[in-house]
Amino acid sequence: MEQIPILRIGRCLLVTIQVDMHDRLAMALQDDLTEKIVATRARGVLIDISALEVVDSFIGRTLNNIAAMARVLDAQTVVVGMRPAVAITLVELGLSLSGVKTALDVDKGMALISRLIDGSVASADARREG
Amino acid sequence: MADAGRSPLLEIVEGNRSQLLESWVAHQLGSGSGQMRESEIREQSSRFLEEFRSALRSGAGGDAEGPSWQRVKEVLAEVSRTRTAEGFTPSQTAMFVFSIKEPLFRMLRAAVPDGAQLAEEIWKTTVLLDRLGLYTTELYQKTREEVIRRQQLELLELSTPVVELWDGILALPIIGTLDSERTQTVMENLLQRIVDAGAEIAIIDITGVPTVDTLVAQHLIKTISAARLMGADCIISGIRPQIAQTIVHLGLQLDVVSKATMADAFALALKRTGQRIGRSGPAQA
Amino acid sequence: MRVEKDELVPCRTADDIVRVRKEVRARTVALGFTLVDQTKLVTAASEIARNTVEHGGGGIVRLQVVNDGVRNGLRLVFEDRGPGIRDIALAMSDRYSTGTGLGLGLSGAKRLSQDFSIDSKPGEGTTVVLGRWK
Incomplete structure (x- = not known):
């Protein structure tokens, strides 16, 4: 079965989604990531969805779940590169992904994760999420 | 085909075509189509007669409906298009078809001696030509609507400039009333610019917006949510006192960072992106 | 309204959703x-394809x-012969969910389409129509 590759960069795991994800693939990604977080003791997860042309409620929920599971495992998740049309559609769909942090691209996402791990903004964000 | 069944109208259009064309063109030239060149009128009229004849010959019904009339309508569409482009009024455009009546009826009178039959023929012909004439008017209207729609779009784009204030900071000054369609254009435009500029902060300034109703507020909130999903933050500035009151009275949750003026919003944006601007010179040191 | 083209696509498995x-x-x-x-x-x-696969037991689009x-438009007609929906109004409300979803399927799809209609009889199946105009 096809699989979405997970790369490790320092304290981070980087996932670049490049195919139109079917539901099984999304579920497999969720499993793989949680296992990899524990195995590598990663502190951050960066999910690049800049190639995704569609994010429906299932994929949105998967992203939300990954972020929630990672948080339990003490890792920060940042979703980067969402396209404008996808963002507009998600909002209209009624999905705000409030549990997921976002950044414009991989570089900015990496910087955000570093700041989050180093705790400079972690406490403020924790308050906002609460 | 029995010859007796051939309609006098078809006889004229077949047999006296050049004569009909001449008097029709002359008629058009004499009545208000002066803006157009004779050659053009002649060319369009001739093509119309050609297709009109084919349609009649194929035994098409006199209701101007059906596939046989398609070619005739194509010629009329062309006529309507060129005349609209040249600024003709709808009646001037429709006159193209209506002006054939006089020469045509004159010829019918000569061809049909029997009074009752003549009345019948004229009635059928006039119904047919009226339909074709109305068709040009409908087309005219459609063409105009298309022009208006395109202009609206252009206006929308013109009226929502997104400017880059500083590295990574965009500003969108909105001026005028926000309706649903305009807000959508504004939204798409802003989000695209966020991607293009790699901007982390966008300032939406609504100083120039006279009123904010529930729908507009919702659109603003959606824009801000979409920007957040992409990884950018929005700051709203220039909320006028009445608008602040409206927002509270409508019970809207405008859960965003807002600043009184664009300058305040800009200062906050600089701080958030870790940038600063200062006066040069000794005072700075 | 004139239908200019009418094509049929199966909607039975998760892969069909893609x-x-x-x-x-x-x-x-x-x-x-x-x-x-x-x-x-x-x-x-x-969203609707997933409903057809998961709740309707598969069908066609x-x-x-x-x-x-x-104007030209695209109309999508989803048909299944599944158990049907007993209370459409309830199923249409935000956050309503029978499965593990967020319950945004029907209501979200309605917000994303210009035309939306749903017809369902318990025991006979469900038909959902989505449409958008150029």
């Missing part, structure tokens, strides 16, 4: 929809290019 998204995208591109309109309709189709005299 296929429906692809087919709908291709039609919206051919019709000249804006990128945002394309994405909205493809996403709505994905008709992709219809329609014309109302002025």
Whole structure:
């Protein structure tokens, strides 16, 4: 079965989604990531969805779940590169992904994760999420 | 085909075509189509007669409906298009078809001696030509609507400039009333610019917006949510006192960072992106 | 309204959901929809296709290019012979969910389409129609 590759960069795991994800693939990604977080003791997860042309409620929920599971495992998740049309559609769909942090691209996402791990903004964000 | 069944109208259009064309063109030239060149009128009229004849010959019904009339309508569409482009009024455009009546009826009178039959023929012909004439008017209207729609779009784009204030900071000054369609254009435009500029902060300034109703507020909130999903933050500035009151009275949750003026919003944006601007010179040191 | 093209795509498995998204995208591109309109309709189709597969026990989608005299549009008709929906009003409400979803399927798809209708009889199946105009 096809699989979405997970790369490790320092304290981070980087996932670049490049195919139109079917539901099984999304579920497999969720499993793989949680296992990899524990195995590598990663502190951050960066999910690049800049190639995704569609994010429906299932994929949105998967992203939300990954972020929630990672948080339990003490890792920060940042979703980067969402396209404008996808963002507009998600909002209209009624999905705000409030549990997921976002950044414009991989570089900015990496910087955000570093700041989050180093705790400079972690406490403020924790308050906002609460 | 029995010859007796051939309609006098078809006889004229077949047999006296050049004569009909001449008097029709002359008629058009004499009545208000002066803006157009004779050659053009002649060319369009001739093509119309050609297709009109084919349609009649194929035994098409006199209701101007059906596939046989398609070619005739194509010629009329062309006529309507060129005349609209040249600024003709709808009646001037429709006159193209209506002006054939006089020469045509004159010829019918000569061809049909029997009074009752003549009345019948004229009635059928006039119904047919009226339909074709109305068709040009409908087309005219459609063409105009298309022009208006395109202009609206252009206006929308013109009226929502997104400017880059500083590295990574965009500003969108909105001026005028926000309706649903305009807000959508504004939204798409802003989000695209966020991607293009790699901007982390966008300032939406609504100083120039006279009123904010529930729908507009919702659109603003959606824009801000979409920007957040992409990884950018929005700051709203220039909320006028009445608008602040409206927002509270409508019970809207405008859960965003807002600043009184664009300058305040800009200062906050600089701080958030870790940038600063200062006066040069000794005072700075 | 005139149906100018009518094509049938199966919607039985999870893989078919991806296929429906692809087919709908291709039609919206051919019709000249804006990128945002394309994405909205493809996403709505994905939601309803998933419902058809998961709750309706599989079915079909008709992709219809329609014309109302002025505009072209795309109409998607999802049909299944599943258990049906007993209370449509309840199923249409936000956050309502029978499965593990967020319950945004039907209501979200409605918000993303310009035309939306649903017809269902318990024990006989469900038909959902989505439409968007150029």
